[in-house]
Amino acid sequence: MGRLRITTHFDPQADVVLYQGDCLDFLREVPDETVALVVTSPPYNIGKPYERRLALDEYVAQQRAVITESVRVLRPNGSIGWQVGNYVHQGEVIPLDVLLYPIFKSLGLKLRNRIVWTFGHGLHARKRLSGRYEVLLWFTKGDDYIFNLDAIRVPQKYPNKRYFKGPKKGQLSGHPLGKNPGDVWEIPNVKANHVEKTAHPAQFPVELVERLVLALTQPGDWVLDPFIGSGTTAIAALLHGRRAMGAEMVPEYLDIARERLRLGEQGRLRVRPMERPVYDPRAPQKSLPPKRVRLVSVAEWRAEQTQLPLFAAATEQKAPSPSPQET
Numbered sequence: 120m121g122r123l124r125i126t127t128h129f130d131p132q133a134d135v136v137l138y139q140g141d142c143l144d145f146l147r148e149v150p151d152e153t154v155a156l157v158v159t160s161p162p163y164n165i166g167k168p169y170e171r172r173l174a175l176d177e178y179v180a181q182q183r184a185v186i187t188e189s190v191r192v193l194r195p196n197g198s199i200g201w202q203v204g205n206y207v208h209q210g211e212v213i214p215l216d217v218l219l220y221p222i223f224k225s226l227g228l229k230l231r232n233r234i235v236w237t238f239g240h241g242l243h244a245r246k247r248l249s250g251r252y253e254v255l256l257w258f259t260k261g262d263d264y265i266f267n268l269d270a271i272r273v274p275q276k277y278p279n280k281r282y283f284k285g286p287k288k289g290q291l292s293g294h295p296l297g298k299n300p301g302d303v304w305e306i307p308n309v310k311a312n313h314v315e316k317t318a319h320p321a322q323f324p325v326e327l328v329e330r331l332v333l334a335l336t337q338p339g340d341w342v343l344d345p346f347i348g349s350g351t352t353a354i355a356a357l358l359h360g361r362r363a364m365g366a367e368m369v370p371e372y373l374d375i376a377r378e379r380l381r382l383g384e385q386g387r388l389r390v391r392p393m394e395r396p397v398y399d400p401r402a403p404q405k406s407l408p409p410k411r412v413r414l415v416s417v418a419e420w421r422a423e424q425t426q427l428p429l430f431a432a433a434t435e436q437k438a439p440s441p442s443p444q445e446t
């Protein structure tokens with residue numbers, strides 16, 4: 120079993136780069152137009168253990184510097200996924216995506232989706248409604264961008280539904296590979312009983328990042344997370360034959376990231392399966408158990424793909440043309 124090549128500075132031959140320090144210092148090491156996807160959940164300036172609460176304009180200026188560098192290292196056909204919640208000051212809610220959108224726009228990026236990530240658990244508010252979603256802004260650098268929709272289709276609600284009249288009468292009306300997942304994603308957040316929970320206070324779930332990796336990059340591509348925390352982005356990237364790089368200020372969080380990667384090398388890392396439905400207490404039998412995954416280098420991942428029995432058929436099969444309502 121091959122070991123992952125994990126380096127502490129940018130190295131084009133690495134599987135994973137984990138830089139300990141300020142992300143701006145790290146980004147200076149990365150050449151222009153290197154990464155296919157930047158995906159991150161930056162500090163929200165809400166006083167988490169890893170952040171010093173800043174005046175809002177100072178916070179926005181810091182974010183601008185990181186976003187500007189992220190755009191520089193992004194390939195022309197690449198994407199950015201910036202996942203944020205709200206900044207709350209004396210009971211007033213300020214949505215960070217609204218605050219940060221003008222920065223991306225001023226740098227020439229185009230918003231493709233404002234994805235709502237919704238989840239069932241969180242703090243219970245007393246003087247307003249409890250917050251149960253955050254936002255993921257998906258921007259592209261250009262108009263000619265990677266978008267593998269087929270890789271992230273989800274099961275149709277009625278897979279056998281057919282046209283009942285007209286020239287297509289009798290044919291399946293939905294896309295045979297499943298439907299577009301839409302821009303509202305219901306994915307459990309990483310709370311105490313989540314299988315992926317570590318000591319990091321603000322992890323995002325692997326499956327949130329997996330969708331972006333699959334849709335917005337190709338195997339072998341680089342995925343960058345400037346605020347990589349416990350290494351979730353690296354896990355999602357490696358699971359699908361991509362490479363990952365990221366920076367983290369707090370050494371203990373990088374220890375967690377390295378430990379997760381080590382468990383992955385041994386095939387002992389537990390993640391919540393992407394295809395697992397949200398737990399429904401009325402139908403617990405529908406729930407899939409967590410799975411243990413093995414993380415491998417891009418070369419090993421490619422070799423494994425060619426050994427899958429369906430590989431030849433899947434690559435030769437022409438993707439069905441989209442149904443007319445898809446744009």
Ligand SMILES: C[S@@+](CC[C@H](N)C(=O)[O-])C[C@H]1O[C@@H](n2cnc3c(N)ncnc32)[C@H](O)[C@@H]1O
Nearest residue numbers: 141142169321322323346348349351366367368
């Ligand atoms: C919201 S958390 C990201 C968690 C990550 N998505 C995960 O799943 O573990 C933000 C992280 O950014 C780190 N951080 C804050 N400022 C930083 C900086 N200037 N450079 C690098 N990391 C920073 C924090 O220590 C924290 O771990």
